Amino acid sequence: MIDKMHTISMLLDGLMTDKITPELFEHLVELGAFEFNPEEADYLRRELNKQLKVVHQLEAVPVGEDVPLASHGVPYTADIRPGLREDVWDPCENPAEILAQAPQVEDGYIIVPDIPHTKLD
Numbered sequence: 001m002i003d004k005m006h007t008i009s010m011l012l013d014g015l016m017t018d019k020i021t022p023e024l025f026e027h028l029v030e031l032g033a034f035e036f037n038p039e040e041a042d043y044l045r046r047e048l049n050k051q052l053k054v055v056h057q058l059e060a061v062p063v064g065e066d067v068p069l070a071s072h073g074v075p076y077t078a079d080i081r082p083g084l085r086e087d088v089w090d091p092c093e094n095p096a097e098i099l100a101q102a103p104q105v106e107d108g109y110i111i112v113p114d115i116p117h118t119k120l121d
Helices: 002-015 022-031 038-059 097-099
Strands: none
Touching: 022 038
């Protein structure tokens, strides 16, 4: 838990600045288990910094206290929102065929391997 809190703290500290530093970028790459060549890494970090700059510009836009928070700029009220569709069970015609393609099956369920976890520093 302390390792996760340290990582979150580091990320927030890095994102509160005006730039994503090479050190923070490398840490994010490691967390995401990505592999980039130096040109890709440099390009991606530059692009992320451009996006971060726009976020900072948006944060600077004055918004009155009386303006409600919204997830998007278009009102999406109940009178214009489409109704929820009914959930309908549509059984598969050939479950045995599908299960036969899976590498491992148990009691009619496909067994998937556990995702290996490593402890982050």
